[in-house]
Every structure is written in C-alpha cells, then in structure tokens.
Amino acid sequence: MSQINTDLVAPRIATRSASLPKVGTPARATDSVSVIRRVGQGIWNVLGWCVRRYWGVMALVLGWHAYVTVLDINRIVMPSPGAVSQELLTNPGRYVDPTLSTLTVALVGLVGGTTLGASLASLSWFARAINGLLTPVAVILRSVPIVAMVPVLARVFGYEQRTILLITVMISFFPTFVFVSSGLRATPPGSEDLFRVFGARRLTLFRRLALPSAMPNGLVALRLSAADCILAALVAEFLMGTEGLGHVFQDTIGDLDMLTAWSAAIIATIFSVTLFLITRRLERAGHRRWSA
Numbered sequence: 001m002s003q004i005n006t007d008l009v010a011p012r013i014a015t016r017s018a019s020l021p022k023v024g025t026p027a028r029a030t031d032s033v034s035v036i037r038r039v040g041q042g043i044w045n046v047l048g049w050c051v052r053r054y055w056g057v058m059a060l061v062l063g064w065h066a067y068v069t070v071l072d073i074n075r076i077v078m079p080s081p082g083a084v085s086q087e088l089l090t091n092p093g094r095y096v097d098p099t100l101s102t103l104t105v106a107l108v109g110l111v112g113g114t115t116l117g118a119s120l121a122s123l124s125w126f127a128r129a130i131n132g133l134l135t136p137v138a139v140i141l142r143s144v145p146i147v148a149m150v151p152v153l154a155r156v157f158g159y160e161q162r163t164i165l166l167i168t169v170m171i172s173f174f175p176t177f178v179f180v181s182s183g184l185r186a187t188p189p190g191s192e193d194l195f196r197v198f199g200a201r202r203l204t205l206f207r208r209l210a211l212p213s214a215m216p217n218g219l220v221a222l223r224l225s226a227a228d229c230i231l232a233a234l235v236a237e238f239l240m241g242t243e244g245l246g247h248v249f250q251d252t253i254g255d256l257d258m259l260t261a262w263s264a265a266i267i268a269t270i271f272s273v274t275l276f277l278i279t280r281r282l283e284r285a286g287h288r289r290w291s292a
Contacts, residue, residue: 079259087263094260095248099267102237102244105161106229106275109168113229114222116169117176125184125210126202134177142174146232150239161243164236171232172225179221183214215290219283226279227272234268 051058061081067073068080075083088095124131150167157163187209195205237246245264252261 076256076258079262083259084262084266087259088266095245095264095267098243098245098248098264099271101161102230102233102246102268103271105164105244106168106233109165109233110172110222110225110229112165113169113172113225114176114218117173117221118180118218121177121180121184121214122206122211124181125206131181135181138174138177141170146171146235147239150236154240159240159242163240164233164242164244167236168229168232171228172221175221175224176218179217180214183217184210186217187213212290216283216287219279219286223276223279223283226275230268230272230275 065081068078079087120130120134124134146167149170150163153163153166157166184206195209233244234246234249237244238249239246241247241250245268248264249261252258252264
C-alpha cells in the first residue's frame with residue numbers, strides 16, 4: 001500500500017517542481033535591469049539640469065568652437081576650446097601658483113575693503129560730519145580708472161604685492177561704504193521714534209535697528225565687489241609685472257603664446273563666476289534673514 005502511494009505522489013511532485021519557475025536567474029536579471037534604468041534616469045536628470053541651468057555657457061563654448069573651426073582661425077590669434085582644455089589638463093602645475101597668488105590677493109582685499117567700508121559707514125552714522133568728509137573722497141577714488149590708479153600707487157608704495165592688495169581694498173571699499181551708509185539710514189518709518197520713546201540709547205538703536213537694516217545692502221555690495229576684486233588684481237599684476245595670473249598674461253605677449261593666455265583667462269573667469277555665485281547665495285540668505 002505504501003509503495004502505491006509513493007508511486008502516485010512522486011509524479012505529482014515532479015510535475016509541480018517542473019512547472020515552478022527558476023528562482024535565481026530571472027530575479028537577478030530583473031534587478032540588473034532596474035539598476036541600469038535608475039542609473040540611466042539619474043544621468044539623464046543630471047544632464048537635463050545642466051542644460052537648463054548652464055545652456056548659455058554651453059552655447060558660448062559651442063559658438064567659440066564653431067567660430068575657430070569654420071573660419072580656420074590661427075592658433076596664435078585664438079586657440080580652440082579643445083586646445084585650451086588640453087593645456088589645462090596636461091600642464092596644471094603651471095597655473096597653480098599664479099592662481100593662488102591672484103585669489104589670495106583678491107579675497108584678502110575683498111574682506112579688507114568690505115570691513116573697512118562697513119566700519120567707516122557705521123562710524124559716519126554716529127557722526128554725520130565724517131560722512132560728509134568721506135563720501136567725496138570715496139567718489140573721487142572710484143571715478144579714477146584702475147589703469148590710471150595702478151602706476152601712481154606703484155610709484156608711491158612700490159611694485160609689490162601690498163600695492164595690489166591696496167588696490168583690491170580700494171575697489172571693494174567704495175560700494176560697501178555707499179550701500180551700508182544707505183542701509184543704515186533706510187530704517188522703517190517711525191521705528192527710530194519708537195525706540196527713542198522706550199528710552200533706547202544711540203548704541204542700542206544702531207545695534208537693534210540700523211545694523212539689521214543695513215545687512216542686505218552690505219551683502220549686495222559684497223556681491224558687486226567679488227568679481228571686481230579679481231579683475232582689479234589681474235590688471236594690477238599685468239601692469240606691475242609682479243606675480244599671479246596677470247603676470248602670466250604679461251609673459252605671453254612677447255612669445256605670442258595665446259594658448260597660455262587663454263588658459264589663464266579661463267581660470268580667472270571660472271573663479272570670478274564661482275566667487276560671484278557664492279556671494280549671491282550669501283546675499284539671498286541674508287535677505288531671507290534680515291528682510292523678513
């Protein structure tokens with residue numbers, strides 16, 4: 001009897017096991033396909049975001065390449081984007097020290113000029129006579145072109161890095177002084193009278209009311225001065241022949257090495273745009289914080 005039951009059950013088990021799908025291979029294949037789809041979708045999303053965000057830069061590079069290729073421009077006049085990229089990838093060490101020198105001078109000058117401008121603007125808020133004394137001087141200094149300012153300052157202070165630092169400080173001082181001075185006096189109507197009714201002192205009025213009102217303006221001045229400081233450092237280094245990317249430009253004139261000049265220009269442009277974007281983010285964060 002047991003032998004008969006075994007003979008009857010065995011074919012059924014074999015049939016069921018044969019009808020069941022194999023476990024390992026289809027599941028692994030499905031997982032691999034899903035992973036590939038996710039990776040492809042992620043790459044497509046990143047490319048789409050880059051095109052939507054930086055389509056202007058891509059169009060500029062493509063136009064540059066088309067202009068050089070179609071008109072067959074000589075490399076001495078204008079190298080192609082591919083040649084510049086190859087130069088930056090094959091000789092990066094050539095531009096490290098000049099870039100660090102220019103960035104250091106520009107950033108220190110930006111911070112120093114912003115601090116000096118904000119400090120003197122705050123001081124002029126307490127004493128109106130100082131505002132009348134400093135505003136004409138700041139306007140005169142700003143109206144003088146950098147090209148005319150560099151030789152005079154170089155004669156006075158020497159052909160050194162401190163002269164370039166002084167120039168970048170002066171470039172960032174004027175907008176900070178003007179914008180912060182305007183912001184300190186742009187308090188909400190009636191707010192100063194309310195503070196005085198409650199017996200607030202002059203220092204408390206400055207710290208609680210005038211300074212928060214001037215912070216958005218100060219961040220606007222920081223954004224405006226960020227790219228100008230790098231430009232001022234480049235011009236001063238080019239005219240004085242000291243160090244930095246401006247000195248690289250000067251060295252390429254006699255040799256007609258436009259590939260090196262364009263590579264240095266691309267580096268300066270990248271860092272100028274990066275510094276501008278960073279300060280713009282700070283400006284937006286400051287507006288959300290102090291303009292609410």
